[in-house]
Amino acid sequence: MAILRPAGEFDTSYASDMATIRRPWQWCLLLVFLLALFTLPFYASQGLVALVNRIGITIIAVQGLSLLTGFTGQISLGQAAFMTAGGYVSALLVNELGWPFLLALPAAAIAAGLVGLIFGLPSLRVKGFYLVMATLAAQFIIPWFTRNAFQDVLNGAQGLNVQVPVIFGVEFNTPQRYIFLTLTVLVLTTILAFNVTRSRLGRAFISIRDNDLAAELLGVNLFKYKLQAFFLASMYAGLAGSLAAHQLRHINSETFTLIDSIIFMGMLVIGGLGSNLGPIFGAIVVEFLIEAATLLGPFVAMIFPAKSAGVVQALRPLFFGTSLMLFLIFEPRGLAYRWQLFKAAWRLRPFSH
Amino acid sequence: MNPKDTQLSVRNVNLSFGGTQALVNLGFDVRQGEILAIIGPNGAGKTSLLNCLNRFYKVESGSIQFEGYDLTKIAPHRIAGLGIARTFQNIALYTGLSTLDNLMAARHIHMHSGLLQSLIYWGFAHREDISHRMVVEEIIDFLEMEHIRRSIVGSLPYGLRKRVELGRALAMEPRLLLLDEPMTGMNLEEKEDMARFILDLHERQKTTILLIEHDMGLVMDIADRVVVLDFGVKIAEGSPQEIREDQQVIKAYLGEAR
Structure with missing residues (x-):
């Protein structure tokens, strides 16, 4: 399938040909959408705002995974562990050293990125399934470290209480306020993800994913770029982890678990690998599915009164698992690809080719 | 020499x-x-x-x-x-990318934007992309591939894929x-x-x-x-x-x- 452009619109410079947002009306749509998102606390219920907030943080983590798995082809199950690292670093910097949140957030991202570098080292030697096992190690080592090492600072299994972020005297202590923080970071990470994937770095990532032998032959230093992908992915995880920890106001080794890493991967598959829209679609759909499971729970429980508590618990993984399976069978390229097909069909209307 | x-x-x-x-x-x-x-x-x-x-x-x-x-x-x-550039017996293109991006990817060794410049993009990386795009467009002209510029190479017929691969090698100058x-x-x-x-x-x-x-x-x-x-x-x-x-x-x- 070719990348279709609408008929009758012509570019007169390479800059406009290469632009991501190509037309004035697209800018308008985007601005209206962002405006609607940022004014959410003024018209939506607290529950919805909290949900959007959670989805926002999840999208950031999945965007990182998308750069690593979707674009560079390095499958990782360590994303939640890097969130733990980011969350802890940011909590310690604010609690112990009294850093302002605005500094602690990027510092946490960079720290998580460095941790990710260490666990990315095996990627030079191993691929695919074996790399999954290597990144799985992060998922065990990092929580173990937070439970058992430096107990006087990290407080063992109890974890840390995390302060509410304060920026220029404003306390972000409710979802209605916190959402501004989350959305601002999310907009930034989205822009950065688009920038990476359309530049030299992104092309190097994709060449490693599509054909690593040819990539090396074309002068791509595999080791360097795989590590950069791990660094970026873990930075995103660090941002998400820091945001989540400050919102929950608490972090311990159980806050972000292997299950989260697996759900991130599921979101990425459902949303679409190798697309910047994938993480956004995937995280929204899966979070809404889980929400639907919570809402449906009581009704299903009425049908099976004897096991009511278990039924509500079981519905979420059931929804997640079923949808993931259906996507793998019917649309392995995810919702982002569907969206492209939809756009193409719209542009070709009323002719189908 | x-x-x-x-x-x-x-x-x-x-x-x-x-x-x-x-x-x-x-x-x-x-x-x-x-x-x-x-x-x-x-x-x-x-x-x-x-x-x-x-x-x-x-x-x-x-x-x-x-x-x-x-x-x-x-x-x-x-x-x-x-x-030194090379093409393969069994085509080794980046199948998920368009012809244009395959050739742009081959400019890797001639480009210089690193992690930070790529993240920021506007400015150096953008200018660099445009100047290398011009080189790539010349190769596309030379190999008569204008009509498949935006096609995903995975979907191209065999003969054209071979041609794209030659183009990718040429893009390395x-x-x-x-x-x-x-x-x-x-x-x-x-x-x-x-x-x-x-x-x-x-x-x-x-x-x-x-x-x-x-x-x-x-x-x-x-x-x-x-x-x-x-x-x-x-x-x-x-x-x-x-x-x-x-x-x-x-x-x-x-x-x-x-």
């Missing part, structure tokens, strides 16, 4: 897989600006030789000198930077171009197109070309010199005319005359 100077020299190269000797004491020179064809029956070690030049295989002994560098001692990804069977599986018209492209680019840029090909007629037409391999041993080297009359070559290809 003057024409007729040796650009690549292969000396006493040995390579074996388990008990099989793939290359035996192989030695030949490639001169600046010539088209050298390497021919030989299947399994003669032609592709293995290219893989040695790219460091996919590690030679057991011998040396490969390219413009003063010993290729056997250089990291595989640095070889592209020396000015190589001084030595290794072509591994660029015309296999093509029909006559596609073969003639490809031969025309190879001759054109040889004429325009004086690129040295090392060509592996099975189509004898074509090799005899476009090559300046020919090296013949059989079971890893060089059995003949010379102009197409000399090769055509070489008894050993005829034996290797057709068997013993009765």
Whole structure:
């Protein structure tokens, strides 16, 4: 399938040909959408705002995974562990050293990125399934470290209480306020993800994913770029982890678990690998599915009164698992690809080719 | 460098897989600006030789000198930077990318934006992308690929994919171009197109070309010199005319005359 452009619109410079947002009306749509998102606390219920907030943080983590798995082809199950690292670093910097949140957030991202570098080292030697096992190690080592090492600072299994972020005297202590923080970071990470994937770095990532032998032959230093992908992915995880920890106001080794890493991967598959829209679609759909499971729970429980508590618990993984399976069978390229097909069909209307 | 100077020299190269000797004491020179064809029956070690030049295989002994560098001692990804590009026998394109992006990806060694510039994009990386886009567009023009500029290469027909792969190698602006069977599986018209492209680019840029090909007629037409391999041993080297009359070559290809 070719990348279709609408008929009758012509570019007169390479800059406009290469632009991501190509037309004035697209800018308008985007601005209206962002405006609607940022004014959410003024018209939506607290529950919805909290949900959007959670989805926002999840999208950031999945965007990182998308750069690593979707674009560079390095499958990782360590994303939640890097969130733990980011969350802890940011909590310690604010609690112990009294850093302002605005500094602690990027510092946490960079720290998580460095941790990710260490666990990315095996990627030079191993691929695919074996790399999954290597990144799985992060998922065990990092929580173990937070439970058992430096107990006087990290407080063992109890974890840390995390302060509410304060920026220029404003306390972000409710979802209605916190959402501004989350959305601002999310907009930034989205822009950065688009920038990476359309530049030299992104092309190097994709060449490693599509054909690593040819990539090396074309002068791509595999080791360097795989590590950069791990660094970026873990930075995103660090941002998400820091945001989540400050919102929950608490972090311990159980806050972000292997299950989260697996759900991130599921979101990425459902949303679409190798697309910047994938993480956004995937995280929204899966979070809404889980929400639907919570809402449906009581009704299903009425049908099976004897096991009511278990039924509500079981519905979420059931929804997640079923949808993931259906996507793998019917649309392995995810919702982002569907969206492209939809756009193409719209542009070709009323002719189908 | 003057024409007729040796650009690549292969000396006493040995390579074996388990008990099989793939290359035996192989030695030949490639001169600046010539088209050298390497021919030989299947399994003669032609592709293995290219893989040695790219460091996919590690030679057991011998040396490969390219413009003063010993290729056997250089990291595989640095070889592209020396000015060596290659196409593959079984196409090795980035199937998920468009033709344009495949060629842009090949500009990697000529571009300089790193992690930070790529993250920020506006400014340096953007300007760099545009200036390299112009180079890529010229190659797209040259290879007559304008109509497939935005097609995902995974969906292109075989002949065009081969052409995109040639384009990707050209985008690296190589001084030595290794072509591994660029015309296999093509029909006559596609073969003639490809031969025309190879001759054109040889004429325009004086690129040295090392060509592996099975189509004898074509090799005899476009090559300046020919090296013949059989079971890893060089059995003949010379102009197409000399090769055509070489008894050993005829034996290797057709068997013993009765």
